[in-house]
Amino acid sequence: MISALLTAIFLSFFASAVILNYKIGRLLNLSFASIFTLGAYIYFSFNPTSALLLALIFGGIMGAIVSAATRKLSVAEATIISLGFSIAIEESLRFLYRTSYYQVMETNYVELFGEVVSIHEMLNGAMIVLLFLAFAAIPLSRRGFELKFVEDDWELAEMYGVDTSRIRFLTISISSSFICLSGAVLAPTQSLFPSMGWSSMVIAVIIAAIAALAGNAGLRKYGLTIPIAIAYTAVLRWLL
Amino acid sequence: MLQLIDVSKVYNGNVVLRGINFELESGFAGIYGPNGSGKSTMLKIIAGIEKPDCGRILFEGEDIAGKTPEEVARMGITIVYQIPRPFKNMSVIENVATPFILRVSYREAMESAMEICEFVGLKNKVNLKAGLLSQGELRLLEIGRALAAQPKLMLLDEPFSGLDVENAKRVRRILRKIKREGVDAIVTAHRMKLLRDIVDVSYEMRGGKIAEG
């Protein structure tokens, strides 16, 4: 149950990042798939502490590049460019880590309420919850108001003099940064291979799409992704 | 020809039309009244876009109250919206040709559309995308497109709103021409003065009620 909840939190975080990028960055950011993978490979290559820091930095840089490359483009064009980035990162990782083995690491488990849970999953869950709380606090600030404005009506916000391109840049960079961090934190619970990020990406897009269908009101749609994540995987498991 | 009997409409508890009784035998009828008096709603109900809560609408003896907009249109009633709704990505002539298509071949439709474009004065803009027209031209296009449906009855919702003097004159001229062609119409406006020299009979609408005036 706890482990399922942690997975749901992770997927909901991934989906929220997708929604946020869509609303503010105006692109379906498919580069997340490989940025997540990149994080995992960074964790594999460096010692844990510096890996986490590097993941944050590299993720941010990747996000910044994607943001710069997709400025002032239509949603569709920007989405295709992010797909190009995703493939490029994935293929580069394949080159850099040319091996016939899955990269694996050991992970430690702890028992929690009678359930065995990986420490790394818990860490990732805790990080995401903190992130959600920080995100929920943003609307209280002036910046947060701007953010909400942009999210609500991008064109109107621009007309009223909000610096939308800066907000867009920050949104894409920061969300990429955390996706990368999440990849690093979860690395020991995964078998690493260059296209590993896609399965999470696809589910995240579906959850984001369902959330977008279900409601569009403020922060609620991000919160909505958690029950949707739980329901979606449960329903599919039952259906198939 | 057209008869409204005890037609009422309520939106979210606001009574917009209170038992309207209205009859048009032939010619142009004008309805004037302030904003929110229910003029547009009445036209929309006749056109089948809105459903009345109660009452009957008889057109050539048939009750059309439950019909869909396309059924009403096919019986010969066309509406010209207050805010023009052109087919933005189609050319002017294609806009006008579309209603003809329901009756004749593509070639004939285009020929007839050309005549209408000439009639409403858009002859030199036929190949332009409708989305590029000015507000006044859009109104002319709307009227042209409605005419192309070869209506027995036209519903014109505030045809002069938002137009400058020049364009208002053009619309007025065209409406007179239409009248001469023998098409019947209901025209709304917020002031009676705008309608005086076009309509045969005028009504005043206030608070969802209608009275001859």
Add this chain to the structure above:
Amino acid sequence: MKKDFAIILALLLLPLLLRSSFIVSVATMAVVYSILSLSWFFMEKEAGWTSLVHSIPFGIAAYALAINPVLIIPAFLLSLLLFTALSLSGREKFVFTSFITAIVFWYFSHYITLSVNGGVVGGEEGFSFLSIGLWESYLLSSSMLLLFFTSFALIRKSGLGLKIEAVRDDEFAARSIGINAFKIRIVSFAISVFTATVAGVCYLLYFGHVSPEIFSVEIVLLPFVASLIAGNRWASPIIGSYIIVVVSRAFSGILPETHLLIYAAVLMLSPKLKRWWGASAY
């Protein structure tokens, strides 16, 4: 329009001159995907619905033919029904609902199995079918492509085309001049679904095998990507499909390790490509 036609004809004739079976096989794949992309483009540009579910008519047509050719008609009707049902959510939400449906269908397709002589066939392995041969496939799919391209050009200059475009631009205004918008929507879906179905049939007749990969995200996105990277003309989805098939498939032998980087580069440069294409080619 004539230019577009000339370009397509030239594209189709080139492999015939080169007479290399590898080039023809790549070209056949490109032509099959061109038909699919064209059907997508028709729905997007002519009817105004952005679909991420064209893998379904494409895929189930291939599945139907592989299992039992009689199923082609139900497959077509099923796809049409699905499109119609999804469209009830409205144009805006159609992109999302269609994407979700396509993915769920992809999962489901792994469970399409048949019992043959006590053994299970299908599933993740898919079904085999007899290929009609390379040159035959190329001629068949090329003539289908030309046929559809020409038909679409004719439809656009016909009454039906006007009605479809009117409904695309303003459903309500179309209804109030007497157009049955729902009927027209279904007709336009039927045209698009039919084209995708034919693409699926051509796919199987050439390829001789169908597996769940046909419903994968890659195929879902292909017509969308293809139509976008090469401008916004009626030849664009076709040229785009050629570009994608060439960079992501044909180089698999010439540059086995790096060909996807070229694909990535093409995607990243696509807006430039598109503009350059739009500016210089016409």
Add this chain to the structure above:
Amino acid sequence: MKWRFFAIFLALILLGCAQPAEQSGEIIKIGVLVPETGLYSTAGVAMKNAAELAAEHAGNVELVFADCGDTPEKAKTAFEYLVSQNVDAVVGAYSSPQSMVVADAAGESKVVYLVSVASTEAIEKKVAEGNNYVFRVAYNTTYWGALAGEFLKLAKPEKYYFVGYDPLKTFNQGMLKSIKSLYGDPEVEVYYKSPSVSPDDYKKVAREIAGMAGDRDVIILGDPGGISINFLKEYRANGGKGLVYSVGGALALPSTLKKINAEYTVFQAAALEVTEKTDMTKKYFEDYREKYGEDANNYAGLLTYDSIIILSQAYKKGGKDKLIETLLSGKFEGAAGIYRFNDLHQALWGSDELKGVIGEFVGGEVKVLYPPEFATSQVLWMK
């Protein structure tokens, strides 16, 4: 302008095709379909390395590589490319649908194709239907099951559980059918879903089975992919007992087992370094390590190696024109044993000279359990 655009693309394609085929009588030109990109690219590295090593060892082989990706469609295009390079024979491809498509294409273009990984029964069916050009060096699904059955007979567990991977149900069920015919029904038959459907499903199944299985039970894990590693971790973390028998793939590589400290994991392989079935076994493993700096793959890589070695020997014996006849009538020495092919062009796995190997990872090292002539240990149970 637009023509220049096409010209570039076409020129690039032609570049690949236009190389004149220099065909000397001594050298066999073999096309290798390697999944360089996509889902199976990890195995692809092993296959490519092994192929290069085989060419080095054989001496009379020229290789042409093409990326078959992870879809049958890419495999077919890659195959067509190899044919355009005038190869004498083709080996490789990874998944079953890929091999099925390539088999058909091989029949059409009359090029000999050796299936070196895929196990689907459809391949033998195609041969029975008259496709003479396809041979399989790898196990068929039945042999996958037979090998697991051999292990069950050796271990005689109190109960056995079958855990399959959902997207590979056809493969799993074919295998299970063969196990059942040898050892009876499993206690439980359960499948976990691909993580792209239900990310947590393997954990749930791991927990469930961990709750059921006892000390003297065997869990047969029918997933050759990366998730099998996650499953095993989760199973042991939840206190799962007994022996886990992995059908191979990701969990069959000793260095992976070492990395995750997978004690009491049993796995199957085409050959292991310690099972010197022929002179080539050790050579393969040693030279591979020396050349590439990591342990050699013992299934997909090894069988790709053997496929090329087999072709090289057949070519020496009978030349290009008699390749099919030579393959059908001859014996070929590979790293995994002596290969002969039956009427359905299937390598005779299970015969005296060609058997799969079962190893057990215990105490940080690999012990061989099967075949008996190479066995270094009994089945060891967890205490």
